[in-house]
Amino acid sequence: MDIIFLHEYKLDLVIGIYAWERHLPQTVQLDIEIGLPANHAGTSDRLEDTIDYGKVVQAIEASVQQKHFDLLEAFAEHIAQLIRGDFKAPWVRISVTKLGMLSNIKRVGLTIERGQRD
Numbered sequence: 001m002d003i004i005f006l007h008e009y010k011l012d013l014v015i016g017i018y019a020w021e022r023h024l025p026q027t028v029q030l031d032i033e034i035g036l037p038a039n040h041a042g043t044s045d046r047l048e049d050t051i052d053y054g055k056v057v058q059a060i061e062a063s064v065q066q067k068h069f070d071l072l073e074a075f076a077e078h079i080a081q082l083i084r085g086d087f088k089a090p091w092v093r094i095s096v097t098k099l100g101m102l103s104n105i106k107r108v109g110l111t112i113e114r115g116q117r118d
Contacts, residue, residue: 001091001118002036004053011061014068015075015098022068028075028096029107032056034083035091035117051087059086072096072110080114091115 009032012025034051041050063082069075076094083092097109 002039002042004034004036004051006030006032006034006053006057009057011064013064013075015070015072017070026098028072028098029109030060030079031093031095031097032079032083033093034087034089035115037088037090051089056083056087059083072098073112076110076112077114080112084115089115091117 009030010027011030012027014022014025015028016022016026034053034056036050039050041047059082060079063078064075067078069078076096079094079096080092083089083094091113092115093111093113095109095111097107099107101108
């Protein structure tokens with residue numbers, strides 16, 4: 001399986017369960033891996049034979065503009081379903097990281113995988 005990846009993608013959004021988190025956007029870091037469906041782009045050299053990662057980024061940003069997520073798990077699931085549904089990816093791995101959330105921990109986050117990897 002061919003995989004497109006977007007690493008260290010930073011995004012500001014309202015996320016969290018604490019009162020202060022519900023009023024101020026936080027920066028989260030995403031690492032996204034997207035399995036390509038029956039990819040022929042390597043031989044055709046045509047954008048329409050792959051997943052356009054620019055459109056993936058646009059879709060993610062548009063989908064979270066007016067949303068609030070309590071949990072990283074819900075945010076990661078939202079991104080996974082968007083990529084699998086809108087872009088027909090058979091498999092995704094999404095890692096979401098909150099940066100500097102706790103004074104003695106540099107990063108806190110989670111990783112989910114959805115779909116079938118060949």
